[in-house]
Amino acid sequence: MSKAPAPGGRAASAPIMGHESEPTLFQMSVPDRSAYQLRTTGVPALELDQLVPRAHLNEVVVAIAEVSERDLVAHFTRLSHRQFSVDLGMYPLGSCTMKYNPKFCDAIANDPGLNAVHPGAPASLSQGWLEIMVTLEEKLCAITGMSAATLQPAAGAAGELTGLLLMRAFHETNGDDRRRVLIPDSAHGTNPASVTLGGYEVTTVPSNERGLVDLDALKAALGPDVAGIMLTNPNTVGLFEEEIIDIARAVHDVGGLLYYDGANLNAILGAVRPGDMGFDIVHMNLHKTFATPHGGGGPGAGPVAVAQRLVDFLPGPKATRMPDGSFDWVAPERSIGRVHGWHGNSLVLARALSYIDVHGGEGLTRVAQHAVLNANWLRHRLRAILPAAYDRVCMHECTLKATELKAKFGVRGLDVAKALLEEGFHAPTVYFPLIVEEALMFEPTETESVQTLEALAQAIERIAQRAQDDPESLHRAPQSTPVSRVDEARAARHLIATADAER
Numbered sequence: 001m002s003k004a005p006a007p008g009g010r011a012a013s014a015p016i017m018g019h020e021s022e023p024t025l026f027q028m029s030v031p032d033r034s035a036y037q038l039r040t041t042g043v044p045a046l047e048l049d050q051l052v053p054r055a056h057l058n059e060v061v062v063a064i065a066e067v068s069e070r071d072l073v074a075h076f077t078r079l080s081h082r083q084f085s086v087d088l089g090m091y092p093l094g095s096c097t098m099k100y101n102p103k104f105c106d107a108i109a110n111d112p113g114l115n116a117v118h119p120g121a122p123a124s125l126s127q128g129w130l131e132i133m134v135t136l137e138e139k140l141c142a143i144t145g146m147s148a149a150t151l152q153p154a155a156g157a158a159g160e161l162t163g164l165l166l167m168r169a170f171h172e173t174n175g176d177d178r179r180r181v182l183i184p185d186s187a188h189g190t191n192p193a194s195v196t197l198g199g200y201e202v203t204t205v206p207s208n209e210r211g212l213v214d215l216d217a218l219k220a221a222l223g224p225d226v227a228g229i230m231l232t233n234p235n236t237v238g239l240f241e242e243e244i245i246d247i248a249r250a251v252h253d254v255g256g257l258l259y260y261d262g263a264n265l266n267a268i269l270g271a272v273r274p275g276d277m278g279f280d281i282v283h284m285n286l287h288k289t290f291a292t293p294h295g296g297g298g299p300g301a302g303p304v305a306v307a308q309r310l311v312d313f314l315p316g317p318k319a320t321r322m323p324d325g326s327f328d329w330v331a332p333e334r335s336i337g338r339v340h341g342w343h344g345n346s347l348v349l350a351r352a353l354s355y356i357d358v359h360g361g362e363g364l365t366r367v368a369q370h371a372v373l374n375a376n377w378l379r380h381r382l383r384a385i386l387p388a389a390y391d392r393v394c395m396h397e398c399t400l401k402a403t404e405l406k407a408k409f410g411v412r413g414l415d416v417a418k419a420l421l422e423e424g425f426h427a428p429t430v431y432f433p434l435i436v437e438e439a440l441m442f443e444p445t446e447t448e449s450v451q452t453l454e455a456l457a458q459a460i461e462r463i464a465q466r467a468q469d470d471p472e473s474l475h476r477a478p479q480s481t482p483v484s485r486v487d488e489a490r491a492a493r494h495l496i497a498t499a500d501a502e503r
């Protein structure tokens, strides 16, 4: 309540994407102003200590911002206009899939018949929900070629840890003391972290000059102490691991298991199944492939599906179809236990099932075909400015390099990404995977039209022209966004978590 409130006329005059900072609600607060009115019902008002015993009353008056409904709505509406989102434009964030999500799936998740059910309700009173979970499990298993799945993990990384705990339970049950898990050097950062949390050591396998796992190096790293390998296919560079059958055979030959990081299934839906490639454990990010945007700050879901020999170890209790056709909660025989307080982030699960059902089998195959077509179109269209790191047909994403812009004009991949924000596009993923210098990783997704892809390509052409004419301006980009160039390292090292701390 420190600064002078300036709520009133601001809304009309403030530009939607201005540089002015939006005051906090506390800065707009005026004593006794409120955003609600209560009408009395004739029932005599109770004193506070008639409602709450005096001993439990807080003596310190809690600061609450006092604003009118009109100012409150304007404040949040202005903030919402400063965001970039999948609903506003293209968000080509490689590896993290930010595709447009059908509003139909939101409508399903908003159904009170689903979202008003307490997760502790007995099975007899939540048969519909259990059927949704069993049906989703069956469909995810059909898509991945697996035998059974848990829907509990709350995100991709949680799914990875669950998968590694399953791997461990499997080996320990066989009296098998194994220590190492292999991971390619192109892997997502969560993979080595999950291996370490799962109690294993990481052995890194190098990629070859084609951006794929080096099979000879892999074979050299294998041994009887290897618990398994974690792979993404297509890998994080966006290329399909063509030797996957040989890789699977080599790992299985030493008694190891194959873990498929299926965070992103957009390229393979209806085309190829991890189970057929030889994988034993698969996690999926429903929030990258099945109708929930990734990274939106909301919940995700990272179900884990397994091959038959791992089914008994799955987390429980699981929604299960009983012999009489009803549904109940059943814990698998040698379950590793719970990995979530309840049954998983259920409304994300409901959205995923509605997405799968509304597309149908052929529709899902088209999702993959269009995702791959769009990525290859973009890779080809941009080749003169941003050549591909590996000049081959890619899958749902393409890894390009800004090395030429850097060599000629001193303009880095980061500058290109920041300038794209000024052009009205979200930036691609930058400096990942780590094995590609000046990497810009675009995942256009299947939801973008060829006109949008062309507009993105033209924006990049304008940026390349600026690199030639005025490279300095690119180092300062973006200028027209609500927040201009930030010092990313400083933000991480000096975290200021309060709005009005002046430090």
Ligand SMILES: *Cc1c(COP(=O)(O)O)cnc(C)c1O
Pocket (backbone or CB within 6 Å): 095, 096, 155, 156, 157, 158, 188, 190, 191, 232, 236, 261, 263, 264, 285, 300, 302
């Ligand atoms: C996004 C991603 C993950 C992690 O998923 P979260 O839901 O963010 O925990 C793991 N692996 C790959 C390849 C990813 O793209």
